[in-house]
Amino acid sequence: ETGVTQTPRHLVMGMTNKKSLKCEQHLGHNAMYWYKQSAKKPLELMFVYNFKEQTENNSVPSRFSPECPNSSHLFLHLHTLQPEDSALYLCASSQDHRELFFGEGSRLTVL
Amino acid sequence: DQQVKQNSPSLSVQEGRISILNCDYTNSMFDYFLWYKKYPAEGPTFLISISSIKDKNEDGRFTVFLNKSAKHLSLHIVPSQPGDSAVYFCAASALAGTASKLTFGTGTRLQVTL
Numbered sequence: 214e215t216g217v218t219q220t221p222r223h224l225v226m227g228m229t230n231k232k233s234l235k236c237e238q239h240l241g242h243n244a245m246y247w248y249k250q251s252a253k254k255p256l257e258l259m260f261v262y263n264f265k266e267q268t269e270n271n272s273v274p275s276r277f278s279p280e281c282p283n284s285s286h287l288f289l290h291l292h293t294l295q296p297e298d299s300a301l302y303l304c305a306s307s308q309d310h311r312e313l314f315f316g317e318g319s320r321l322t323v324l
Numbered sequence: 325d326q327q328v329k330q331n332s333p334s335l336s337v338q339e340g341r342i343s344i345l346n347c348d349y350t351n352s353m354f355d356y357f358l359w360y361k362k363y364p365a366e367g368p369t370f371l372i373s374i375s376s377i378k379d380k381n382e383d384g385r386f387t388v389f390l391n392k393s394a395k396h397l398s399l400h401i402v403p404s405q406p407g408d409s410a411v412y413f414c415a416a417s418a419l420a421g422t423a424s425k426l427t428f429g430t431g432t433r434l435q436v437t438l
Contacts, residue, residue, distance in 0.1 A: 217367070219367075253430065254430065255326065255328065255413075255427070255428040255429055255430050255431075256368075256413065256415075256426075256428040257428075258425060258426065258427075261425070269425060303367055303368070305367075312358065312370040312373065313360075313368075313370065313426065314369075314370065315360075315367030315368045315369070316367050317365065317366050317367045318367055
C-alpha cells in the first residue's frame with residue numbers, strides 16, 4: 214500500500230454538485246497538505262494542517278472546504294465549483310514539515 | 325509573479341550522459357530547496373534537497389548545486405538512465421528549512437534517449 218492514497222483518482226462534476234476528495238496517509242506524519250496543479254502552472258499550495266489544526270489557507274475560495282478529522286485523513290469538500298477549478302488536486306504529508314510525500318492526485322473536471 | 329522559475333520546459337539527453345536541470349529564484353528569503361520527480365499518473369516524489377548553508381549536496385547519481393549570489397540551483401544526473409525520464413520540479417521554502425510552504429517551479433520534462 215502506498216504511503217499517501219487519494220480517492221477518487223478521477224472526478225467529473227457539474228457546477229451545482231457537491232463532492233469530496235479524500236486523502237489518507239499511512240506514514241505516521243503529523244502534517245498534511247492540499248496542492249492544486251493546473252495545466253502549465255506551478256503547483257499551488259492550498260491548505261496546510263499540522264496535528265489536525267489548519268495552519269495555512271492560501272487565499273483559497275470558500276467553495277473549497279478542507280476537513281482534517283485526524284492526522285491520517287484529509288478531505289477537500291467541493292461545492293459550486295467553476296470550470297476553471299478543473300485541475301489535478303494533490304494531497305501530501307510530511308513529518309515536521311520536512312520533505313513532502315505526495316499522493317497520486319485526484320483529477321477533477323468541472324463541467 | 326513567479327518566484328521559482330524553470331525556464332526550460334523540456335530537455336533531451338542521451339543515456340549515459342549528464343542531465344543538467346536548472347532553476348532560478350527571485351526571493352532572497354528562500355533558504356531550503358528541493359527537487360521532485362514526477363512520472364505520468366503519479367504524484368511527485370522527493371529526490372534531493374539542499375539547505376542554503378551548503379552549495380552542494382550529493383546522493384548517488386544526483387547532485388544539487390546552489391549558487392546563492394546568482395539565485396540559481398541546478399540538478400545534475402550522472403549518468404542519465406532511461407528511467408530518469410520524468411518531469412522534474414524545483415521547489416523552495418523560506419521557512420527555516422521546512423517544507424510547510426513550498427513554492428514550486430513549472431517543471432522540466434526530461435527525456436533520456438537510448
